[in-house]
Amino acid sequence: MLEEALEHLVRGIVDHPDEVSVTDRNGRRGRTLEVRVHPEDLGKVIGRAGRTAKALRTVIGALGPGRGVRVDFLDVDER
């Protein structure tokens, strides 16, 4: 659900919604949702002074389980 919610929230605020993908990773540092967007949209999802990224993390944090879920933002070309 969190993955889908995050994908929806990001798709609504970018110029290339079809290039948004979210991967759910469970690693040593807990759960991470990795958001990939078109390179031109990376600035949009991060926002001025990280404001948009913070807003996305806040909403996902509220929908998610008690423990924090990390949200990372990358462009589609990053590995």
Place this chain on the structure above:
Amino acid sequence: MTESPEDQPTTENAAGTEHIVEPVEPVESTESAAPGRSRSPGSVPDLEKESEIAADYLEDLLDIADLDGDIDMDVERDRALVSVVGGDLDDLVGRDGVVLEALQELVRLAVLTQTGQRSRLMLDIGGYRAGRRAVLSELGRTTAETVRATGERVRLEPMSPFERKIVHDAVAAAGLTSESEGEEPQRRVVVLPA
């Protein structure tokens, strides 16, 4: 004194008025159904369209998160007001409304993305803003009384621009003036003696 537009006192009656949600009159039934990016800079914002974009964005989120809630649309002081009502929406409001503020930010960005115009749309969830409005109006009114009685300025706790505006309005309605000081997020209202 540099205030953001939404932080300005207005002469409007700021008593803790009950907010009544009414459906928005359909203005341009065919036009507004067309996809956005059609607005020229400086044109009057299409508040109905803003509300529709916001409602779609929020409805899909509620569906995905399996949350119950209905969406009401209204226009208040030349800005679109979209309210999510019903159900258990506390999680979407968050402590001190932080989740609500975050969602409002995202909703405004969704409108900007589709219309190419910045939006001043106001989001409410579970009546949170309406409730805060009543509490803050009362705070503004009682603080004005205290300041009038003592002749001493009073600095209130830090508040968001939305909250400060309500206090400014209530102080103005009580016949005193107020200003804001400090930097966000520590910016606070100061009520001044006459």
